[in-house]
Amino acid sequence: MPEIWRDDAPGERRAALVENGNIVEIHMQRDTLWALGETGTGRIDRKTPSGAYVIADDNSELLLRSRISDPEGMRVTFEVTREAIAEPGRVKPAEIALRDSGVLPSLEKDALWDARLTAFAQSVISASIADGFDIALSGQSQLGSVIISFQRTKAGLVFDVDGIGSAFDINQVAAAEIARLLRLYQVGAMVMIDFVSMEAKAQRTQIAEIFDAASVVDGRPFERTAINGYGLMQVVRARPRPSVLDHLFGTRIAALSDETQAYWLLRAVAQSSGFGARTVTTRPEVATLLQSDGWATWRAQAVRLAGADMQVVADEKATGYGHVHVAQS
Structure with a gap:
């Protein structure tokens, strides 16, 4: 049976979904940031042609992506629809939707975190998950002679595949491993994978299908391109929260x-x-x-x-x- 290993500390909540003794997903929430689904109040700071920026009561800046008739300075109640996300060189502010304060329940970090964990497994125990960060910190996974390196960029996460042997054999291993890493570190948005190039279209199709099959257990929907003749494949997922990599490195690339x-x-x-x-x-x-x-x-x-x-x-x-x-x- 799957279980949750919970590893909370001051200001930083983290947990792992564990199946058959192996960590398959890591989830994080930092209490200095607004959490997905959290509600709060603030004032409209400045309007834009497509929405507005809202200053919450904790002085953080939030982004509203819908036009409103309310004037600047007016107090509003909101719900967070996407958490703030740090990317190399910048931080994208949390996004919100306005809500009616009269009917909106007060949703806070404790309840949201508990609900997030119990949605994955009913069994929750306290245990360290520090080992689950090893690959993230090194930026590399090696399986035999196959080396998979990855790095965050402003455009998204980029994987590079290398190894000894036939391109098809190397890519088979890499496709399954990359799907595992995307689930493990809860990576969303754009991902670019640079497989070892293969001339045969049938082989490229097989590698893409291996990635698809390995991604089934993830549960998060995605779209991808075919693998082109240069070995490139693009994968796109929704990103309502920062990935583990976003949390660890913030606006830096590999530090x-x-x-x-x-x-x-x-x-x-x-x-x-x-x-x-x-x-x-x-x-x-x-x-x-x-x-x-x-x-x-x-x-x-x-x-x-x-x-x-x-x-x-x-x-x-x-x-x-x-x-x-x-x-x-």
């Missing part, structure tokens, strides 16, 4: 975002053992984020879970994304 580094340091504090105070040493940019007013709630949660005080030290020479030291008491 963890400052937000991810801050979340993971708070996670380390919350999961640390010992009685002494925790000292978090990290780069100045991450230290500033951790000490900001907007992160006060998550700092307090980490301190409560650790059962000890926490201080943040900025160090330009900090390696990786920093470390947590537990004082000897």
Whole structure:
């Protein structure tokens, strides 16, 4: 039976759908961002020819993609229809639809997250899913002699396939693995796959069909092109939420975002053992984020879970994304 492994920490909720002991999907939600289906209030900041920008009560900017007659400055009630998504070089704001405040139920992050998990499996246990991020962090999956590399771009996620042996054999392995990775990391929007080129159209058709068959278990509808003579195939899915890759890297291409580094340091504090105070040493940019007013709630949660005080030290020479030291008491 499928089950959910839940691995929450201050400010960052994450969980994995597990089948036969294998992680097949990873889901994430960060509490500093508006969640899909969440409701709130704000004011119309500025109108555009096709909609408006709304400033929510937490001062975040949201995008309304429908024309309205309401004037700028008017207060409105909204529901999030697409979460904010970070892409290389930019962040696309969350999109909303206006709702009647008199009939709209109040939907908050806790309830939305619980409903999201129970929709996949009734059995939910607490367990670490850290191993599920290994391929995402490396940007590469290797199966025998077949190497599948991937990278985020402004246009979408790009896969490159390489290996030793016949192009058809390499592509068979790659097609199934790429379908698995797209499900694992919940990748939406545009995906470009650069298979090893094959001259025979029949072989290209077979590889596309292998991808289709491997994608059946995903459940998310998609459209794709045929594989052309150069080995290129395009896949498109809806993207109502950021993928795991979007969460991890933010506006960067292949380096963890400052937000991810801050979340993971708070996670380390919350999961640390010992009685002494925790000292978090990290780069100045991450230290500033951790000490900001907007992160006060998550700092307090980490301190409560650790059962000890926490201080943040900025160090330009900090390696990786920093470390947590537990004082000897």
